[in-house]
Amino acid sequence: MTIVALTALVGATTAFGDQSISRAQRFAQAQVAYQTGQYGAAKHHLRILKRSSRDADELKHLQAAFGTALAASPWSFGLNASFLPSTNINKTSSNEVFHTPLGTFQITDGGAEKSVVGLRLGARATHETMLPNGVALSYGLEINRSQFSAKRLNRTDGSVSLSWG
Secondary structure, three states: OOOOHHHOOOOOOEEEEEEEHHHHHHHHHHHHHHHHHOOOHHHHHHHHHOOOOOHHHHHHHHHHHHHHHHHOOOOEEEEEEEEEOOOOOOOOOOOEEEEEOOOEEEEEOOOOOOEEEEEEEEEEEEEEEOOOOOOOOEEEEEEEEEEOOOOHOOEEEEEEEEEOO
């Protein structure tokens, strides 16, 4: 199918943020993004078109275009950093006496509240591939490290993700 024919096929209007752009305009944006090496933007526009497609023939061609953009850039990477304010790193209580069903407890060796700011750094890597049925399979790994002056609050978290659609 030619680009002109596919552009005509996706001619309806779709919502994007606060403005509406036609499907043909969105497809044109995907083409320009792909041709200029902005594969993430191309995949973004093609995903929107695929999700709102109501025609089987159009969907088949959009999946093929998405597969082409995906093959050009299957990996994505990201870094993150954030500050972690804590107003009570000593985990103290302003109450000295606690009444519970098990009895009354008095805190005798409680510490003073202490406020600090920690730092969280992380990285992620995601790989996406097309399955034979035209569905995109995405899997990734993310690792984050939280660092405080109080060593007991330091931690490393990891996650694995899997999605398709």
